[in-house]
Amino acid sequence: MEVTDGPGAAATAGPCANIPAEHMDFIRQVLDRVGDKWSLLVIAVLDAGPLRYKDLQHQVPGISQRMLTLTLRQLQQDGLIARTAYAEVPPRVEYALTSLGHGLHEIVTSLIGWAADHHDEIRDHRARAIAAP
Numbered sequence: 001m002e003v004t005d006g007p008g009a010a011a012t013a014g015p016c017a018n019i020p021a022e023h024m025d026f027i028r029q030v031l032d033r034v035g036d037k038w039s040l041l042v043i044a045v046l047d048a049g050p051l052r053y054k055d056l057q058h059q060v061p062g063i064s065q066r067m068l069t070l071t072l073r074q075l076q077q078d079g080l081i082a083r084t085a086y087a088e089v090p091p092r093v094e095y096a097l098t099s100l101g102h103g104l105h106e107i108v109t110s111l112i113g114w115a116a117d118h119h120d121e122i123r124d125h126r127a128r129a130i131a132a133p
Contacts (some may be wrong), residue, residue, distance in 0.1 A: 034078075034124055038063055040111065042060060042072065043101060043104060045059045046097045047097060049097055049100070050094040051096075053068070053095070070096055080104060081096060081097055082097075
């Protein structure tokens with residue numbers, strides 16, 4: 001892909017060519033947000049329906065409380081998930097995908113599936129790269 005020089009330069013070919021240069025910073029931010037490992041997994045898990053915080057924490061192995069809280073907050077800010085607080089005793093809060101989040105779900109599950117399908121092959125490549133002088 002050819003790109004002109006400079007921070008505000010627009011791509012002249014490839015998938016970025018139709019995106020105005022002034023939108024690229026924001027698009028990179030969105031891709032960073034939805035492409036991080038925790039966001040992908042949270043979006044994938046929420047497709048089954050609304051979940052409470054603890055249920056999400058159990059279904060996303062390895063995520064810390066801090067990272068889950070931060071990820072949920074960021075996904076909510078971007079409109080990908082909705083947080084619903086119920087006026088009950090004890091209080092109940094659920095998280096669910098919005099229509100925007102559902103639109104991203106198929107892409108997310110495809111990416112996760114691809115990573116799972118090619119796990120062994122990628123692991124072998126990494127091992128060879130580390131072993132190479």
